[in-house]
Amino acid sequence: MTTEEEKKEKKGFFRRLWSGLSKTRSSIVSGLESVFTSSSKIDEDFYEDLEEILIMGDLGVSATDEILDKLRTEVKEKHIKEPAECRDILIQGIRDQMTVDEHAYDFEEGPSVVLVIGVNGVGKTTSIGKLAGTYQARGKKVLIAAADTFRAAAVDQLKVWADRAGVDLITGAEGADPASVVFDALQAAKARHTDILLVDTAGRLHNKKNLMAELAKIDRVITREYPDCIRENLVVLDGTTGQNALSQAREFAGVTNLTGIILTKMDGTAKGGIAVAVQSELKIPVKFIGVGEQIDDLQRFEPDAFVDALFDVRREEEPEEEDLTEEPEEKETPEEEPSESTPEEPEKKAEDAEPEKKNWWDDIDDTPIFREHGDYY
Ligand SMILES: Nc1nc2c(ncn2[C@@H]2O[C@H](COP(=O)(O)OP(=O)(O)OP(=O)(O)O)[C@@H](O)[C@H]2O)c(=O)[nH]1
Ligand SMILES: [Mg+2]
Numbered sequence: 001m002t003t004e005e006e007k008k009e010k011k012g013f014f015r016r017l018w019s020g021l022s023k024t025r026s027s028i029v030s031g032l033e034s035v036f037t038s039s040s041k042i043d044e045d046f047y048e049d050l051e052e053i054l055i056m057g058d059l060g061v062s063a064t065d066e067i068l069d070k071l072r073t074e075v076k077e078k079h080i081k082e083p084a085e086c087r088d089i090l091i092q093g094i095r096d097q098m099t100v101d102e103h104a105y106d107f108e109e110g111p112s113v114v115l116v117i118g119v120n121g122v123g124k125t126t127s128i129g130k131l132a133g134t135y136q137a138r139g140k141k142v143l144i145a146a147a148d149t150f151r152a153a154a155v156d157q158l159k160v161w162a163d164r165a166g167v168d169l170i171t172g173a174e175g176a177d178p179a180s181v182v183f184d185a186l187q188a189a190k191a192r193h194t195d196i197l198l199v200d201t202a203g204r205l206h207n208k209k210n211l212m213a214e215l216a217k218i219d220r221v222i223t224r225e226y227p228d229c230i231r232e233n234l235v236v237l238d239g240t241t242g243q244n245a246l247s248q249a250r251e252f253a254g255v256t257n258l259t260g261i262i263l264t265k266m267d268g269t270a271k272g273g274i275a276v277a278v279q280s281e282l283k284i285p286v287k288f289i290g291v292g293e294q295i296d297d298l299q300r301f302e303p304d305a306f307v308d309a310l311f312d313v314r315r316e317e318e319p320e321e322e323d324l325t326e327e328p329e330e331k332e333t334p335e336e337e338p339s340e341s342t343p344e345e346p347e348k349k350a351e352d353a354e355p356e357k358k359n360w361w362d363d364i365d366d367t368p369i370f371r372e373h374g375d376y377y
Helices: 003-020 022-038 044-056 061-077 083-096 124-137 152-165 178-191 209-225 244-253 274-282 303-311
Strands: 112-117 142-147 168-170 196-201 230-238 260-264 286-290 298-300
Touching: 003 022, 003 303, 022 044, 022 083, 022 303, 044 061, 044 083, 061 083, 061 274, 083 303, 112 124, 112 209, 124 142, 124 152, 124 196, 124 260, 124 286, 124 298, 142 152, 142 178, 152 168, 168 178, 178 196, 178 209, 196 209, 209 230, 209 244, 230 244, 244 274, 260 274, 274 286
Parallel strands: 112 196, 112 230, 142 168, 142 196, 230 260, 260 286
Antiparallel strands: 286 298
Protein backbone atom coordinates (compact mmCIF):
# COMPACT_ATOMS: atom_id res chain seq x y z
CA MET A 1 0.00 0.00 0.00
CA THR A 2 1.35 3.46 -0.85
CA THR A 3 1.64 6.19 1.77
CA GLU A 4 -1.14 8.07 -0.04
CA GLU A 5 -3.44 5.08 0.18
CA GLU A 6 -2.60 4.61 3.83
CA LYS A 7 -3.40 8.25 4.57
CA LYS A 8 -6.69 7.99 2.76
CA GLU A 9 -7.59 4.85 4.65
CA LYS A 10 -6.76 6.45 7.98
CA LYS A 11 -8.88 9.44 7.09
CA GLY A 12 -11.85 7.18 6.43
CA PHE A 13 -11.12 5.38 9.66
CA PHE A 14 -11.14 8.54 11.75
CA ARG A 15 -14.29 9.69 10.08
CA ARG A 16 -15.91 6.49 11.32
CA LEU A 17 -14.30 6.89 14.75
CA TRP A 18 -15.57 10.46 14.93
CA SER A 19 -19.12 9.52 14.08
CA GLY A 20 -18.91 6.26 16.05
CA LEU A 21 -18.13 8.20 19.18
CA SER A 22 -20.99 10.62 18.69
CA LYS A 23 -23.16 8.97 21.35
CA THR A 24 -20.38 9.08 23.92
CA ARG A 25 -19.45 12.58 22.86
CA SER A 26 -22.91 13.95 23.14
CA SER A 27 -23.38 12.60 26.65
CA ILE A 28 -19.95 13.56 28.00
CA VAL A 29 -19.41 16.83 26.17
CA SER A 30 -22.89 18.21 26.65
CA GLY A 31 -22.74 17.21 30.31
CA LEU A 32 -19.39 18.92 30.83
CA GLU A 33 -20.41 22.02 28.92
CA SER A 34 -23.48 22.42 31.03
CA VAL A 35 -21.40 22.16 34.22
CA PHE A 36 -18.93 24.73 32.91
CA THR A 37 -21.64 27.16 31.90
CA SER A 38 -24.02 26.68 34.82
CA SER A 39 -21.43 26.77 37.60
CA SER A 40 -20.75 30.25 38.88
CA LYS A 41 -17.69 29.26 40.86
CA ILE A 42 -15.24 26.44 41.41
CA ASP A 43 -16.43 24.73 44.55
CA GLU A 44 -17.11 21.19 45.79
CA ASP A 45 -20.41 21.03 43.89
CA PHE A 46 -18.57 21.84 40.69
CA TYR A 47 -16.07 19.02 41.23
CA GLU A 48 -18.85 16.62 42.17
CA ASP A 49 -20.79 17.42 39.01
CA LEU A 50 -17.69 16.80 36.90
CA GLU A 51 -17.03 13.56 38.73
CA GLU A 52 -20.53 12.31 38.04
CA ILE A 53 -20.26 12.99 34.32
CA LEU A 54 -16.87 11.31 33.97
CA ILE A 55 -18.05 8.24 35.87
CA MET A 56 -21.26 8.10 33.83
CA GLY A 57 -19.13 8.36 30.68
CA ASP A 58 -17.37 5.14 31.77
CA LEU A 59 -13.98 6.71 32.37
CA GLY A 60 -13.67 4.68 35.55
CA VAL A 61 -13.16 5.64 39.17
CA SER A 62 -9.39 5.65 39.21
CA ALA A 63 -9.02 7.75 36.04
CA THR A 64 -11.71 10.15 37.25
CA ASP A 65 -9.96 10.59 40.62
CA GLU A 66 -6.61 11.25 38.99
CA ILE A 67 -8.06 13.67 36.45
CA LEU A 68 -9.89 15.66 39.12
CA ASP A 69 -6.91 15.66 41.50
CA LYS A 70 -4.81 17.15 38.74
CA LEU A 71 -7.49 19.73 38.08
CA ARG A 72 -7.70 20.70 41.75
CA THR A 73 -3.93 21.11 41.93
CA GLU A 74 -3.79 23.31 38.85
CA VAL A 75 -6.75 25.40 39.95
CA LYS A 76 -4.91 26.09 43.20
CA GLU A 77 -1.50 26.71 41.67
CA LYS A 78 -2.74 28.96 38.89
CA HIS A 79 -5.39 30.69 40.99
CA ILE A 80 -8.08 29.82 38.45
CA LYS A 81 -11.46 31.29 39.31
CA GLU A 82 -13.60 30.64 36.22
CA PRO A 83 -15.15 27.17 35.78
CA ALA A 84 -14.83 27.45 31.97
CA GLU A 85 -11.05 27.73 32.30
CA CYS A 86 -11.00 24.19 33.67
CA ARG A 87 -12.09 22.63 30.40
CA ASP A 88 -8.68 22.39 28.77
CA ILE A 89 -7.00 21.21 31.97
CA LEU A 90 -9.60 18.49 32.29
CA ILE A 91 -9.11 17.30 28.73
CA GLN A 92 -5.32 17.35 29.15
CA GLY A 93 -5.78 15.26 32.27
CA ILE A 94 -7.63 12.68 30.21
CA ARG A 95 -4.90 12.63 27.57
CA ASP A 96 -2.34 12.02 30.30
CA GLN A 97 -4.16 8.82 31.26
CA MET A 98 -3.49 7.26 27.89
CA THR A 99 0.17 7.26 27.02
CA VAL A 100 1.31 4.52 24.69
CA ASP A 101 4.87 3.28 25.12
CA GLU A 102 7.25 3.91 22.22
CA HIS A 103 7.93 0.18 21.96
CA ALA A 104 4.25 -0.74 21.84
CA TYR A 105 4.38 -1.76 18.20
CA ASP A 106 7.85 -3.30 18.01
CA PHE A 107 6.22 -6.65 17.39
CA GLU A 108 5.11 -5.47 13.96
CA GLU A 109 8.71 -5.71 12.81
CA GLY A 110 8.85 -9.32 13.92
CA PRO A 111 9.56 -12.09 14.26
CA SER A 112 6.64 -12.09 16.62
CA VAL A 113 3.80 -14.22 17.94
CA VAL A 114 0.57 -12.38 18.66
CA LEU A 115 -1.79 -14.34 20.90
CA VAL A 116 -5.32 -12.98 20.73
CA ILE A 117 -7.64 -13.85 23.62
CA GLY A 118 -10.93 -12.77 25.13
CA VAL A 119 -14.47 -13.84 25.97
CA ASN A 120 -16.76 -15.02 23.22
CA GLY A 121 -18.01 -12.74 20.51
CA VAL A 122 -15.82 -9.74 21.33
CA GLY A 123 -14.19 -9.65 17.90
CA LYS A 124 -11.03 -11.77 18.16
CA THR A 125 -11.32 -13.48 14.78
CA THR A 126 -12.42 -10.33 13.01
CA SER A 127 -9.53 -8.36 14.53
CA ILE A 128 -7.04 -11.04 13.48
CA GLY A 129 -8.43 -10.91 9.95
CA LYS A 130 -8.03 -7.15 9.89
CA LEU A 131 -4.51 -7.24 11.32
CA ALA A 132 -3.51 -9.94 8.83
CA GLY A 133 -4.80 -7.79 5.97
CA THR A 134 -2.97 -4.71 7.24
CA TYR A 135 0.38 -6.40 7.78
CA GLN A 136 0.19 -8.34 4.55
CA ALA A 137 -0.47 -5.10 2.67
CA ARG A 138 2.61 -3.64 4.34
CA GLY A 139 4.70 -6.45 2.91
CA LYS A 140 5.04 -8.46 6.11
CA LYS A 141 5.08 -12.24 6.03
CA VAL A 142 2.00 -13.19 8.02
CA LEU A 143 0.73 -16.57 9.22
CA ILE A 144 -2.44 -17.33 11.16
CA ALA A 145 -2.93 -20.18 13.64
CA ALA A 146 -6.52 -21.36 14.00
CA ALA A 147 -6.29 -22.38 17.65
CA ASP A 148 -10.04 -22.13 18.11
CA THR A 149 -10.62 -25.84 17.54
CA PHE A 150 -13.85 -25.87 19.48
CA ARG A 151 -16.14 -25.23 16.53
CA ALA A 152 -15.53 -26.19 12.90
CA ALA A 153 -17.25 -22.95 11.94
CA ALA A 154 -14.51 -20.99 13.69
CA VAL A 155 -11.91 -22.28 11.23
CA ASP A 156 -14.21 -21.56 8.29
CA GLN A 157 -14.68 -18.00 9.48
CA LEU A 158 -10.95 -17.53 9.87
CA LYS A 159 -10.31 -19.08 6.46
CA VAL A 160 -12.49 -16.43 4.84
CA TRP A 161 -10.41 -13.71 6.50
CA ALA A 162 -7.12 -15.44 5.67
CA ASP A 163 -8.11 -15.76 2.01
CA ARG A 164 -9.24 -12.17 1.91
CA ALA A 165 -5.94 -11.05 3.38
CA GLY A 166 -3.97 -13.51 1.23
CA VAL A 167 -2.18 -15.20 4.12
CA ASP A 168 -1.67 -18.86 5.09
CA LEU A 169 -3.60 -20.56 7.84
CA ILE A 170 -2.46 -23.43 10.08
CA THR A 171 -5.36 -25.52 11.31
CA GLY A 172 -5.97 -28.62 13.40
CA ALA A 173 -8.79 -31.10 13.57
CA GLU A 174 -11.98 -30.04 15.28
CA GLY A 175 -11.64 -30.71 18.98
CA ALA A 176 -7.84 -30.96 18.79
CA ASP A 177 -5.80 -29.54 21.63
CA PRO A 178 -5.40 -25.84 20.71
CA ALA A 179 -1.85 -25.89 22.07
CA SER A 180 -0.97 -28.55 19.47
CA VAL A 181 -2.18 -26.28 16.67
CA VAL A 182 -0.07 -23.49 18.11
CA PHE A 183 2.88 -25.88 18.30
CA ASP A 184 2.52 -26.72 14.60
CA ALA A 185 2.09 -23.07 13.68
CA LEU A 186 5.23 -22.11 15.60
CA GLN A 187 7.29 -24.68 13.71
CA ALA A 188 5.84 -23.40 10.42
CA ALA A 189 6.51 -19.77 11.40
CA LYS A 190 10.14 -20.53 12.18
CA ALA A 191 10.69 -22.63 9.06
CA ARG A 192 9.06 -20.04 6.78
CA HIS A 193 10.69 -17.03 8.46
CA THR A 194 7.32 -15.53 9.17
CA ASP A 195 7.35 -11.97 10.49
CA ILE A 196 4.07 -12.12 12.41
CA LEU A 197 2.20 -15.21 13.59
CA LEU A 198 -1.35 -14.34 14.66
CA VAL A 199 -2.97 -16.88 16.98
CA ASP A 200 -6.77 -16.99 17.13
CA THR A 201 -8.27 -18.66 20.20
CA ALA A 202 -11.73 -19.77 21.21
CA GLY A 203 -13.79 -17.32 23.20
CA ARG A 204 -13.81 -18.36 26.83
CA LEU A 205 -15.50 -17.17 29.93
CA HIS A 206 -12.87 -15.61 32.11
CA ASN A 207 -14.12 -17.40 35.23
CA LYS A 208 -13.71 -20.93 33.82
CA LYS A 209 -10.51 -22.18 35.40
CA ASN A 210 -9.84 -25.09 33.05
CA LEU A 211 -10.23 -22.88 29.99
CA MET A 212 -7.95 -20.26 31.43
CA ALA A 213 -5.46 -23.07 32.14
CA GLU A 214 -5.70 -24.05 28.47
CA LEU A 215 -4.69 -20.51 27.60
CA ALA A 216 -1.80 -20.59 30.03
CA LYS A 217 -0.67 -23.79 28.33
CA ILE A 218 -0.71 -22.15 24.90
CA ASP A 219 1.28 -19.30 26.39
CA ARG A 220 3.86 -21.73 27.78
CA VAL A 221 4.16 -23.57 24.48
CA ILE A 222 5.00 -20.31 22.70
CA THR A 223 7.58 -19.41 25.33
CA ARG A 224 9.16 -22.84 25.14
CA GLU A 225 9.09 -23.34 21.36
CA TYR A 226 9.95 -19.85 20.22
CA PRO A 227 11.88 -18.14 22.99
CA ASP A 228 13.44 -15.59 20.66
CA CYS A 229 10.28 -14.18 19.17
CA ILE A 230 8.71 -10.92 20.28
CA ARG A 231 5.68 -11.80 22.38
CA GLU A 232 2.41 -9.96 22.17
CA ASN A 233 -0.61 -11.06 24.18
CA LEU A 234 -3.63 -9.00 23.22
CA VAL A 235 -6.94 -9.22 25.02
CA VAL A 236 -9.93 -8.19 22.94
CA LEU A 237 -12.58 -6.17 24.77
CA ASP A 238 -15.95 -5.21 23.40
CA GLY A 239 -16.24 -1.44 23.77
CA THR A 240 -20.00 -1.64 24.24
CA THR A 241 -19.76 -3.69 27.43
CA GLY A 242 -18.47 -0.84 29.58
CA GLN A 243 -17.06 -1.63 32.99
CA ASN A 244 -17.48 -5.40 32.59
CA ALA A 245 -14.60 -5.25 30.13
CA LEU A 246 -12.33 -4.30 33.04
CA SER A 247 -13.03 -7.46 35.02
CA GLN A 248 -12.54 -9.59 31.91
CA ALA A 249 -9.15 -8.02 31.27
CA ARG A 250 -8.11 -8.53 34.89
CA GLU A 251 -8.85 -12.25 34.69
CA PHE A 252 -6.97 -12.69 31.45
CA ALA A 253 -4.05 -10.75 32.90
CA GLY A 254 -3.95 -13.44 35.58
CA VAL A 255 -2.99 -16.19 33.12
CA THR A 256 -0.89 -14.43 30.52
CA ASN A 257 1.28 -11.39 30.55
CA LEU A 258 -1.05 -9.03 28.69
CA THR A 259 0.83 -6.57 26.55
CA GLY A 260 -2.11 -4.73 25.04
CA ILE A 261 -5.80 -4.36 24.42
CA ILE A 262 -7.83 -4.40 21.23
CA LEU A 263 -10.97 -2.39 21.87
CA THR A 264 -13.64 -3.30 19.35
CA LYS A 265 -17.07 -2.03 18.37
CA MET A 266 -16.25 1.60 19.07
CA ASP A 267 -18.64 2.47 16.27
CA GLY A 268 -21.78 3.60 17.93
CA THR A 269 -21.08 2.91 21.60
CA ALA A 270 -22.20 5.30 24.30
CA LYS A 271 -19.48 3.84 26.52
CA GLY A 272 -16.42 5.11 24.65
CA GLY A 273 -14.90 6.40 27.88
CA ILE A 274 -13.96 2.78 28.58
CA ALA A 275 -10.83 3.36 26.49
CA VAL A 276 -9.62 5.73 29.19
CA ALA A 277 -10.69 3.43 32.02
CA VAL A 278 -8.92 0.31 30.74
CA GLN A 279 -5.60 2.10 30.38
CA SER A 280 -5.86 3.92 33.64
CA GLU A 281 -7.16 1.08 35.79
CA LEU A 282 -5.22 -1.79 34.28
CA LYS A 283 -2.07 0.01 33.16
CA ILE A 284 -2.29 -1.96 29.93
CA PRO A 285 -2.27 0.12 26.75
CA VAL A 286 -5.06 0.05 24.21
CA LYS A 287 -3.10 -0.73 21.03
CA PHE A 288 -5.88 -1.03 18.48
CA ILE A 289 -9.45 0.07 18.14
CA GLY A 290 -12.11 -1.35 15.87
CA VAL A 291 -14.87 0.77 14.42
CA GLY A 292 -16.67 -1.66 12.15
CA GLU A 293 -16.69 -5.03 10.47
CA GLN A 294 -14.63 -4.31 7.37
CA ILE A 295 -11.00 -5.20 6.87
CA ASP A 296 -9.82 -1.59 7.21
CA ASP A 297 -11.90 -0.91 10.32
CA LEU A 298 -9.11 -1.63 12.79
CA GLN A 299 -6.30 0.82 13.40
CA ARG A 300 -3.65 1.66 15.92
CA PHE A 301 -5.01 3.52 18.89
CA GLU A 302 -3.95 7.17 18.80
CA PRO A 303 -4.68 8.73 22.20
CA ASP A 304 -4.64 12.31 20.95
CA ALA A 305 -6.94 11.67 18.02
CA PHE A 306 -9.20 9.66 20.28
CA VAL A 307 -9.50 12.42 22.88
CA ASP A 308 -10.06 14.96 20.11
CA ALA A 309 -12.87 12.84 18.71
CA LEU A 310 -14.32 12.23 22.15
CA PHE A 311 -14.22 15.83 23.30
CA ASP A 312 -14.67 17.57 20.04
CA VAL A 313 -11.37 19.33 20.55
CA ARG A 314 -10.18 21.67 17.87
CA ARG A 315 -6.46 21.90 17.51
CA GLU A 316 -4.97 25.34 17.29
CA GLU A 317 -1.51 24.82 15.89
CA GLU A 318 -1.01 23.87 12.27
CA PRO A 319 -0.06 20.20 12.24
CA GLU A 320 3.13 19.00 10.67
CA GLU A 321 3.19 17.36 7.26
CA GLU A 322 3.24 13.82 8.58
CA ASP A 323 0.80 14.52 11.38
CA LEU A 324 -2.12 16.20 9.69
CA THR A 325 -4.97 16.77 12.04
CA GLU A 326 -7.53 18.54 10.00
CA GLU A 327 -10.72 19.46 11.69
CA PRO A 328 -14.12 18.53 10.33
CA GLU A 329 -16.23 21.42 9.09
CA GLU A 330 -19.21 20.01 10.86
CA LYS A 331 -19.08 18.12 14.09
CA GLU A 332 -21.20 15.11 13.25
CA THR A 333 -20.61 14.76 9.53
CA PRO A 334 -17.10 16.00 9.14
CA GLU A 335 -15.51 16.70 5.77
CA GLU A 336 -12.04 16.15 7.10
CA GLU A 337 -10.96 14.00 9.95
CA PRO A 338 -8.02 14.18 12.26
CA SER A 339 -5.50 11.97 10.58
CA GLU A 340 -3.29 9.63 12.47
CA SER A 341 0.32 10.62 12.64
CA THR A 342 2.72 8.38 10.83
CA PRO A 343 4.56 6.69 13.62
CA GLU A 344 8.29 6.66 13.50
CA GLU A 345 9.91 3.38 12.69
CA PRO A 346 10.36 1.77 16.04
CA GLU A 347 13.81 0.57 16.86
CA LYS A 348 14.01 -3.12 16.51
CA LYS A 349 14.04 -4.59 19.97
CA ALA A 350 15.13 -8.10 20.66
CA GLU A 351 13.05 -9.07 23.63
CA ASP A 352 14.03 -11.79 25.95
CA ALA A 353 11.71 -14.68 26.42
CA GLU A 354 9.23 -14.33 29.23
CA PRO A 355 10.50 -15.86 32.43
CA GLU A 356 8.54 -18.93 33.52
CA LYS A 357 6.02 -17.92 36.14
CA LYS A 358 5.16 -20.10 39.07
CA ASN A 359 1.41 -20.00 39.37
CA TRP A 360 -1.44 -22.36 40.01
CA TRP A 361 -1.76 -23.29 36.34
CA ASP A 362 1.92 -24.21 36.06
CA ASP A 363 1.23 -27.46 37.85
CA ILE A 364 -1.56 -28.51 35.54
CA ASP A 365 -0.34 -31.29 33.30
CA ASP A 366 -0.09 -30.78 29.58
CA THR A 367 -2.61 -33.36 28.43
CA PRO A 368 -5.57 -31.99 26.48
CA ILE A 369 -8.24 -30.57 28.70
CA PHE A 370 -11.71 -32.01 28.57
CA ARG A 371 -14.17 -29.35 27.57
CA GLU A 372 -17.87 -29.40 27.96
CA HIS A 373 -20.18 -27.86 25.49
CA GLY A 374 -21.26 -24.54 26.89
CA ASP A 375 -17.94 -23.83 28.56
CA TYR A 376 -17.09 -21.30 25.96
CA TYR A 377 -20.43 -19.61 25.97
N1 LIG B 1 -19.66 -3.05 14.69
C1 LIG B 1 -18.57 -3.77 14.89
N2 LIG B 1 -18.66 -5.10 14.88
C2 LIG B 1 -17.55 -5.83 15.09
C3 LIG B 1 -16.29 -5.22 15.35
N3 LIG B 1 -15.38 -6.21 15.55
C4 LIG B 1 -16.07 -7.38 15.41
N4 LIG B 1 -17.36 -7.15 15.15
C5 LIG B 1 -18.45 -8.15 14.95
O1 LIG B 1 -18.64 -8.88 16.15
C6 LIG B 1 -19.06 -10.19 15.83
C7 LIG B 1 -18.17 -11.21 16.53
O2 LIG B 1 -16.90 -11.13 15.96
P1 LIG B 1 -15.87 -12.34 15.97
O3 LIG B 1 -14.59 -11.85 15.38
O4 LIG B 1 -16.46 -13.57 15.40
O5 LIG B 1 -15.68 -12.53 17.55
P2 LIG B 1 -14.82 -13.62 18.29
O6 LIG B 1 -14.28 -12.96 19.52
O7 LIG B 1 -13.86 -14.25 17.38
O8 LIG B 1 -15.97 -14.67 18.68
P3 LIG B 1 -15.78 -16.18 19.22
O9 LIG B 1 -14.70 -16.80 18.42
O10 LIG B 1 -17.12 -16.80 19.01
O11 LIG B 1 -15.43 -16.06 20.66
C8 LIG B 1 -19.03 -10.32 14.32
O12 LIG B 1 -20.32 -10.14 13.81
C9 LIG B 1 -18.12 -9.17 13.90
O13 LIG B 1 -18.39 -8.70 12.60
C10 LIG B 1 -16.22 -3.78 15.36
O14 LIG B 1 -15.18 -3.16 15.59
N5 LIG B 1 -17.39 -3.12 15.12
MG1 LIG C 1 -13.54 -16.24 16.91
